[in-house]
Amino acid sequence: MSEPVIKVLIVEDDNLISKRYQMILSKDPQLEFVGRAASGYEGTMLAALHRPDVILMDIELEDKQAGLRATSEILAYMPDIKIVMLTVCETDDTVFRAFELGATNYLLKNMPAEEIRTAVKDAYRGVPSLHANIAGKITREFKRIKTNEDSLLRNFHILTQLTPTELEVLDLLLKDYSRQEICRMRHVEPSTLKSQIHSILKKFEKISVQEVVAVLRELHIPEILAQRKGSLPLRTE
Template identity: 45%
Template sequence: MNKNIHVLIAEDMEPIRKRYVKMLSETDDIEVIADVSNSEEAIEQTILKQPDIILMDIEMEKKDAGLRASKELLLQFPDLKIIILTVYEEDELIYTAFQFGVCDYILKNAKQEEVVTSIRNVYEGRTPLRPELATKILGEFKRVKAYESSFLYAVNIVTSLTETELEILKLLMKHTSRKDICRIRYVEMSTVKTQIRNILRKFNKKSIEEVIGMIDSMNLYDFICRQSKDL
């Protein structure tokens, strides 16, 4: 049988990564075309080699590195299929991954048969919700309010802010008055009010105080500053 399913493996722990390479090399219809140890390499090799499926570790150089790489790749390649690898069945992380468009998840201690079956099912477009996965997703929908106050939710919103919105938010977090913001940014009050409304809408909050409280509780100010510099 021709090896017609091309797989890229992204996993930072070499013994685990090599285990996946070995088990998949023993499968007639699956070929590992690249194995990498971090999210940056995962993105680079995906662009270069165009795999059919990625086995993506959720947690590599950072806790959410795999999630971020998955989100970025699925925006670039909507038809790409990603299966996330995880040590723990953490509902929030799995739910977030599925929101981004990931097809399935596998525990890192899964047996060869389970890994291969998942890859084949995803490749062929057959991804029925396993009972445990359906339970997780339904449970997360019921806890959507709690999710909205989660770290990953907040990070996701911050990355969606424009450069102007980030600058306004930084000033507000320094308790700068709206009048002073107008002076600092050389804009009218109506413009600042519109930008603040946009920030509130993205965070789904009624007041800037709620937004600042959320950011403070998760220590995201430095992250916001880095985001602003990167834009």
């Protein structure tokens, strides 16, 4: 039985790069070029019109995220289409986002012709044949997300161990009030505030207020607390 012909749509705003891919596809009788779009919007329209098997999708089209948006829209309505992302400069978060949206593969534009043809065929079969550097980026991003999740859970747990007074002091510290200002606002002596801050640092296992504030801000905890104020099961003094 002969191999099925794979219909390929190219979504690329650079005419020279697009023509290179057309030429690469034309060298393989199993691959059929069915059209070219120069924007994410046009790519979505042509995908609906031609119903290609595989789309070679540039990430940066009319803007830096246009390819990702088009990928999301296409797969929402045509989930059987396989999408191979194209880029000249990949970052860990963009690579991860593309696969999170449902892209099957990810290619650097300067890869050899045979690797491009192989990637299209693998995508058609649903095989994510990743280049080593792309696989590494995905691994690093999974590790970063896992680390952040662990850190977020740990710090939320610590927050639930703070007394209402300690949480109020921490909130003021996160708002960049000085210790003198906090003493005046809360009508307490410096020695009392010092003791409260010492207790906070001990629970977070940090040696300075700056460390605690930096960690909580990196995890966007102040914003989360602002949205869900009063929802934490705080201890009583």
